[in-house]
Amino acid sequence: TLFERMPVDAQDHSLRVLATMQAQGDVGADLAAAALLHDVGKVAALESGAYLGLWLRGPMVVVDALSPGLLERLADSRPSASVRYALYVQQHHAAIGAQWAQEAGCTPLTCWLIEHHQDKQLSGTADERSLLARLQAADGAN
Numbered sequence: 001t002l003f004e005r006m007p008v009d010a011q012d013h014s015l016r017v018l019a020t021m022q023a024q025g026d027v028g029a030d031l032a033a034a035a036l037l038h039d040v041g042k043v044a045a046l047e048s049g050a051y052l053g054l055w056l057r058g059p060m061v062v063v064d065a066l067s068p069g070l071l072e073r074l075a076d077s078r079p080s081a082s083v084r085y086a087l088y089v090q091q092h093h094a095a096i097g098a099q100w101a102q103e104a105g106c107t108p109l110t111c112w113l114i115e116h117h118q119d120k121q122l123s124g125t126a127d128e129r130s131l132l133a134r135l136q137a138a139d140g141a142n
Contacts, residue, residue: 014038024134024138034114041093060090
């Protein structure tokens, strides 16, 4: 399964995201699936030999804040074990994960939640925005 492809630390994070939402109330199947799979796209880097460790993610936040757009220019969408591909995956893991979820048979709502889980501006219907806000809050807390 997609979930099983994720490394144990990513699985643990996803389970904590789901548990956080469950502690706050009812979580339907679409939101639960999105909680478990929201970061699955990061597996693309791991499976190509590139590693998205904290040594890369932490500095990426600083670089992006100091020089917006630099990471996008350095990123390379061609799968490889390079840091440049890891940068690409980090920036596009939501879209990658949503595509994989769709191919695996997830519902359109689950795929939409995965694809938009890092969006700063909430879009979609009122119901979609409500679910997305719950996912983002739980993700941010974990």
